[in-house]
Amino acid sequence: MSSDPRIRKELKECGPDNGSGVFAVPVGDDIHDLRGEILGSEDTPFQGGIFNIEIKVPVQYPFEPPKMRFITKIWHPNISSQTGAICLDILKDQWSPALTIKTALLSLQALLCAAEPTDPQDAVVAEMYIKNRVEYDRKAKEWTDTYANPSVNSGKIQRVVEMGFEKEKAVKALEENEWDEEKAVNALLGM
Template sequence: MSADPRIRKELKECGEENGSGVFAVPISGDIHNLRGQILGSEDTPFQGGKFNIEIKIPSGYPFEPPKMRFITKIWHPNISSQTGAICLDILKDQWSPALTIKTALLSLQALLCAAEPTDPQDAVVAEMYMKNRAEYDRKAKEWTDQYANEDANEGPIQRICEMGFDRPSAITALEENGWNEEAAVNALLGM
């Protein structure tokens, strides 16, 4: 039996205007290929950031966890600063069919508030977190301002849109290319 009715129901629960600070929407109408977003919580280095998440719903969902990774670059011990891979037990062996896309996104939002540096995805970030918390907080805030702040990213988005590309495509290309404007344009041009 297909999980599509459940996925559609879950997407209604985590649409953009749900007030929880997390949402997910289908990409090009494909309910198995989603774009999620979590807002950085107050009183953290991630405050004010909007972090985009790639979500792939496997054919075995809800008995298999969704595949998630950060598209927006982030400095966090449990998230790869290079690939966006996430170290979170509910996205692996602790997944339960009782969990939902929204609960997974809320768990990611909670992870930003309570890192687990002893079980890192990024050892360099975890070491900084444990040995020099002030430097970690400074760098996490710097990355949030640089990569997850809409105002800071508006210039490159606008310039790419002026080339004739639509805004969602421009944002996706920039995110997938680490906000390197030239690489994003090359990706959009298929180079």
């Protein structure tokens, strides 16, 4: 029996205007290849961020969980800062056919509010979370502003690029200089 009718029904429930702060849509015509979006919750370092999620729905769905990973870079103990891989039990051994794509996305949104640093995906981030929460919050907010809310720093990036620097180098210099344009340009010029 095909899972396609169920996936189509679930996609109607988690469309862009469903009011939940999460949604999923097909990439092209393949309903097994989805893009999800999670809005960062208020009073967290992720507030104001829009996080894109790659969702691959297996043929055996709902008897197997969807495979999800963050496309948007994020600083979180349960999400790899390098690959976007997620450590969340319902996406692995605690999946149930009663769960949906929307409930999985809502669980990811909840994970952003309540990290599990003792069961990390990214040990470096988890160590910072446990040993220096202030620094963790600062870096998570910086990554949110940089990668999940490009409008915040896009003007700075654009101005540095217009000076003749490659975009990747401009972003790196800005990040390393706490988004101070003058310091970033001086670093790029070797001053």
